[in-house]
Amino acid sequence: MALTDDISYLKGVGPQRAQLLGRELGIFTCADLLEHFPFRYVDRSHIVTLATMDINEPYVVLKGVVRNVNVVQSSKFSQRLTALFFDGTGEMELVWFQGIRWLETYLKPSVEYLIMGKPTLFDNTVQMVHPDIEPFVADDAGGNHSFVPVYSTTEKLKAKGLNSKGISRLVDTLLNQPGLVVPETIPPYILQKYKLMPRPYAMRGIHFPSSSQEMQQAMLRLKFEELFFMQLQHQQSRINRMRGTGLKFSLVGERFNRFYNEKIPFEMTGAQKRVIREVWTDMRSGRQMNRLLQGDVGSGKTMVALMTMLLAIDNGYQACLMAPTEILAQQHYANFCRMLDGMDISVELLVGSMKVSEKKKVKRRLKDGEIDILVGTHALIEDTVVFSNLGYVVIDEQHRFGVEQRARLWAKNSVPPHILVMTATPIPRTLAMTLYSDLDCSVIDEMPPGRQPVNTIHATDAQRLRLFGFMKRQIAEGRQVYVVYPLINESEGLDLKDLMDGYDSISRSFPMPDYQISIVHGKMQPDAKAYEMERFKKGETHIMVSTTVIEVGVDVPNATVMVIENAERFGLSQLHQLRGRVGRGGGASYCVLMTKDKLTPSAKQRIDTMCSTTDGFQIAEADLRLRGPGDIEGREQSGMLNLRLADIVDDEPIVRAARDEVRSILEADPELRHPDNQLLRRHIDSQQAKLSLAKIS
Numbered sequence: 001m002a003l004t005d006d007i008s009y010l011k012g013v014g015p016q017r018a019q020l021l022g023r024e025l026g027i028f029t030c031a032d033l034l035e036h037f038p039f040r041y042v043d044r045s046h047i048v049t050l051a052t053m054d055i056n057e058p059y060v061v062l063k064g065v066v067r068n069v070n071v072v073q074s075s076k077f078s079q080r081l082t083a084l085f086f087d088g089t090g091e092m093e094l095v096w097f098q099g100i101r102w103l104e105t106y107l108k109p110s111v112e113y114l115i116m117g118k119p120t121l122f123d124n125t126v127q128m129v130h131p132d133i134e135p136f137v138a139d140d141a142g143g144n145h146s147f148v149p150v151y152s153t154t155e156k157l158k159a160k161g162l163n164s165k166g167i168s169r170l171v172d173t174l175l176n177q178p179g180l181v182v183p184e185t186i187p188p189y190i191l192q193k194y195k196l197m198p199r200p201y202a203m204r205g206i207h208f209p210s211s212s213q214e215m216q217q218a219m220l221r222l223k224f225e226e227l228f229f230m231q232l233q234h235q236q237s238r239i240n241r242m243r244g245t246g247l248k249f250s251l252v253g254e255r256f257n258r259f260y261n262e263k264i265p266f267e268m269t270g271a272q273k274r275v276i277r278e279v280w281t282d283m284r285s286g287r288q289m290n291r292l293l294q295g296d297v298g299s300g301k302t303m304v305a306l307m308t309m310l311l312a313i314d315n316g317y318q319a320c321l322m323a324p325t326e327i328l329a330q331q332h333y334a335n336f337c338r339m340l341d342g343m344d345i346s347v348e349l350l351v352g353s354m355k356v357s358e359k360k361k362v363k364r365r366l367k368d369g370e371i372d373i374l375v376g377t378h379a380l381i382e383d384t385v386v387f388s389n390l391g392y393v394v395i396d397e398q399h400r401f402g403v404e405q406r407a408r409l410w411a412k413n414s415v416p417p418h419i420l421v422m423t424a425t426p427i428p429r430t431l432a433m434t435l436y437s438d439l440d441c442s443v444i445d446e447m448p449p450g451r452q453p454v455n456t457i458h459a460t461d462a463q464r465l466r467l468f469g470f471m472k473r474q475i476a477e478g479r480q481v482y483v484v485y486p487l488i489n490e491s492e493g494l495d496l497k498d499l500m501d502g503y504d505s506i507s508r509s510f511p512m513p514d515y516q517i518s519i520v521h522g523k524m525q526p527d528a529k530a531y532e533m534e535r536f537k538k539g540e541t542h543i544m545v546s547t548t549v550i551e552v553g554v555d556v557p558n559a560t561v562m563v564i565e566n567a568e569r570f571g572l573s574q575l576h577q578l579r580g581r582v583g584r585g586g587g588a589s590y591c592v593l594m595t596k597d598k599l600t601p602s603a604k605q606r607i608d609t610m611c612s613t614t615d616g617f618q619i620a621e622a623d624l625r626l627r628g629p630g631d632i633e634g635r636e637q638s639g640m641l642n643l644r645l646a647d648i649v650d651d652e653p654i655v656r657a658a659r660d661e662v663r664s665i666l667e668a669d670p671e672l673r674h675p676d677n678q679l680l681r682r683h684i685d686s687q688q689a690k691l692s693l694a695k696i697s
């Protein structure tokens with residue numbers, strides 16, 4: 001029997017179960033079954049007694065005898081089988097609703113059993129419903145494996161006898177097929193270097209470990225394999241991209257120099273200068289740039305974007321900047337116009353809410369090459385937007401854009417333009433290493449001078465009066481305040497009502513004419529929003545009450561207080577983004593997290609994290625830990641992380657080792673032609689064959 005064989009040929013499967021296995025778990029071949037790894041293990045050597053058992057444990061192992069087997073007819077159609085279990089320290093009721101006929105003959109009073117399952121309390125007596133049960137075999141008799149693998153399965157499979165135990169039986173059958181070959185995928189020199197278990201042993205070790213050491217070794221080997229091949233795929237595609245042609249910008253021209261020498265109102269930070277150099281090196285290399293720029297909120301990414309756009313323009317190309325919201329696009333547009341004033345560079349805006357005639361005009365001028373910089377939203381992607389020679393695309397706050405959207409921008413020039421993706425959502429190092437290993441990465445790790453860490457305070461309604469007093473004192477000092485409400489789902493009126501109630505209460509406590517209040521939310525017309533933002537920006541209003549529309553990018557250095565209402569309803573990265581709106585001017589700044597009194601443990605952890613650190617990377621890592629990588633915003637991030645075993649937070653050392661190893665292999669042997677690397681090539685080819693097969697069927 002071979003691993004490539006259809007699963008239906010395995011003894012104990014047959015056509016019906018095979019179909020179900022495929023549909024429910026994606027197991028089509030024997031190899032698929034082998035790669036259906038247990039998600040945890042039960043340690044059978046850890047036997048507890050009824051007297052000391054913790055009723056809250058999710059799974060316990062007991063040893064004892066079974067008496068008083070009894071079938072109860074509870075209604076015309078349903079039966080249950082009950083039995084009493086004794087272990088010398090107490091007794092417990094066992095209950096089954098299925099498999100009754102078989103159990104009646106299986107359970108013998110003379111046999112000592114291992115009983116495994118979750119204890120429950122029913123009518124004040126301890127019960128176990130549908131426990132796993134098997135005769136106890138003393139260890140020295142080579143009997144029960146001490147670790148029982150637990151497999152994920154589904155209700156439909158369980159109904160066909162394929163519960164966790166049934167699956168384990170199939171895996172056991174498969175591994176004991178005479179002559180079964182589990183092929184190695186990693187060359188011996190790598191196995192030796194990292195002291196990794198050969199694949200056949202690892203497969204046995206992960207399904208049926210005989211010791212915890214064997215389990216660890218098997219796990220390590222298979223996690224390494226998983227991360228290694230993911231890296232190999234990413235890094236190879238990056239190499240292929242680098243081989244392709246890209247626009248070659250060869251000169252640093254008059255506009256860049258003039259802007260740098262005359263227009264910048266401050267000294268660029270070292271990190272900003274370094275990133276501009278990195279981008280410039282790419283742009284003149286003759287290869288297409290695909291670069292990710294990470295920098296915490298307020299680190300000055302926009303200036304980097306603008307300066308590098310000037311490089312493109314100096315070389316005769318158009319540039320565009322794409323922002324996730326209209327407010328942001330408008331703000332970037334206004335900033336660029338202001339900063340480029342008197343420099344003979346034509347900047348235009350293109351957003352969905354513009355009049356059709358205005359849009360038409362912009363598009364025509366764009367096509368005719370009359371526009372140097374186009375700023376906009378998703379509207380830029382539309383096919384009707386045609387550039388005369390697009391050379392450079394900057395995407396701001398990329399987590400709102402999908403991969404496909406990025407790809408559509410490539411097609412807007414015959415040679416794909418250079419691309420810079422900017423994100424303020426710090427991507428945890430390990431995630432960046434796994435997901436973005438096909439992008440080059442730049443980091444702004446230095447804040448402009450004068451920034452102060454934001455003091456973060458947790459408060460509840462009981463402290464609201466004090467909060468209002470504090471806001472009044474800040475306003476008296478000439479400062480401005482944000483009050484933000486969550487808006488999880490704009491179509492649900494409830495969130496909007498929260499916002500309006502809050503606005504009413506603030507209006508009462510901060511009456512006109514002494515206080516001016518702005519309000520902005522998603523249901524407003526774009527020009528009304530822009531008008532209110534503008535008033536706040538100019539300092540005409542003291543308080544900005546809003547939903548998360550201000551989450552990304554809004555820049556009002558005079559604002560020093562950020563009040564976040566119902567803070568428990570925000571995720572960590574959102575909270576961090578919001579907090580980044582203050583602490584931008586010289587003055588001390590504050591972030592107040594308002595929550596209800598009782599918090600869930602994870603909400604409490606989020607709030608505690610926010611109060612204890614302002615480091616974006618620490619927050620991103622806490623976020624990843626609390627939510628798991630699957631939850632991370634954006635399809636590209638969750639969809640691509642198709643890891644079965646490895647955990648990119650806990651397994652950072654393995655991620656790192658795999659990445660470095662792949663890097664050095666590809667440096668020496670980019671095509672994997674060396675005889676030592678044949679195994680790698682073969683494995684990649686077989687994976688690709690499998691993928692194209694999956695597409696056909």
Ligand code: ADP
Pocket residue numbers: 266267268269272295296297298299300301302303424448449553555557584
């Ligand atoms: P972000 O990285 O969040 O997009 P911005 O580019 O909006 O940050 O910059 C935040 C603020 O800091 C802006 O007001 C910008 O003008 C200012 N700024 C940017 N770079 C510097 C610098 N080197 N020195 C002082 N202020 C700077």
Ligand code: MG
Pocket residue numbers: 301302396553
């Ligand atoms: Mg920004």
